[in-house]
């Protein structure tokens with residue numbers, strides 16, 4: 538992974554010794570491309586955890602291979618899970634997961650990188666294993682919220698020793714004294730992953746799991762629905778309270794399964810948005826007929842912003858620019874927000890993105906990062922506690938920082954497509970979820986006809 542900028546914190550401009558500046562390709566005519574994006578990070582890491590906790594082997598076709606999933610594969614291997622990779626003729630990877638007869642009890646060391654799905658989803662697995670595990674990650678990972686899921690595991694009998702700030706990485710968890718409790722209540726306002734993490738391990742916890750979200754907002758609710766739907770599809774006995782804020786999972790075995798991971802529809806976003814930004818056309822292959830991914834919302838979002846969107850019988854979702862990019866008022870964009878905000882800076886009218894305060898705890902403080910970087914290309918951006926108001930202005934070239942955040946990097950690429958002379962810091966940071974990004978982007982750009 539890139540190591541050039543030591544901090545992902547937009548509050549203090551990071552040191553840039555050795556920073557690589559990627560000249561973002563610019564087009565003056567529309568792109569006309571059909572793109573195959575890699576598999577979903579969120580689905581891959583859910584299936585991997587569940588496969589490790591299953592009672593028999595599983596086969597996961599079209600597994601995403603990226604930094605976040607390599608970290609998950611590494612973590613599972615540390616617990617004794619057997620992992621076999623099979624490279625397929627079409628370039629995809631199938632992973633066969635052989636659950637450990639007994640999960641390792643350690644002491645183990647787990648590297649989380651900057652992956653929320655690893656730092657949040659693996660501690661409950663360690664609890665199921667009754668293991669002693671030291672967790673750590675990238676410098677910015679030490680700033681990401683962790684306390685609610687760790688408080689829940691402590692309520693279930695684990696003890697946790699924090700080496701730095703309380704409630705943050707790095708810490709060592711000893712789950713040898715795990716026990717069942719009637720109900721766990723957690724604050725999910727700073728990340729949905731706390732809820733998902735407990736749900737994914739719920740069937741294997743002693744007595745199962747009864748979980749409630751504490752009063753207050755629930756971050757990224759679509760990702761919790763993805764978790765619930767995944768569990769239901771795999772046969773886990775889960776019920777959701779009528780108000781949608783409580784979950785019950787019966788203890789029991791989960792049988793091994795065979796699945797094919799959908800393309801990552803969030804990562805499809807910058808490509809689809811490129812159709813509007815260049816006034817061209819972009820298709821994404823294998824777009825699912827229905828999905829639990831938040832990226833499924835691109836269809837409505839981009840239509841509302843002015844695109845023509847068509848899902849063909851060939852499975853390709855095609856987005857065509859119509860020469861207009863309208864601003865949008867949109868709530869709960871979750872991980873779509875960086876791409877969406879970049880597109881809003883290219884629009885002809887203002888936008889307001891709300892319900893995204895928890896993005897301050899993502900790979901970087903994304904509200905601050907977007908405020909900084911969009912202002913550089915000419916937009917007037919006002920970040921509140923949980924929203925971004927974006928008023929487009931005359932566009933200008935700039936060097937855009939990526940803060941070690943894959944989605945800030947792809948948002949920068951989108952801006953560069955429309956604005957000549959943009960450079961993006963460390964485009965390789967896209968390897969977190971899409972190592973192929975620079976090549977896929979170049980291939981898409983090459984379809985634009987030469988101007989004049």
Ligand SMILES: O=C(O)C1=C[C@@H](OP(=O)(O)O)[C@@H](O)[C@H](O)C1
Pocket residue numbers: 578579580653654727728729730733756757760871872895
């Ligand atoms: O469960 C998941 O796979 C994710 C949940 C969301 O996290 P937050 O709830 O922290 O936003 C999302 O932003 C992240 O990219 C992936």
Ligand SMILES: C=C(OP(=O)(O)O)C(=O)O
Pocket residue numbers: 651652653654872899900944970
């Ligand atoms: C917030 C994100 O990732 P993570 O899974 O690390 O939380 C993201 O991919 O936008």
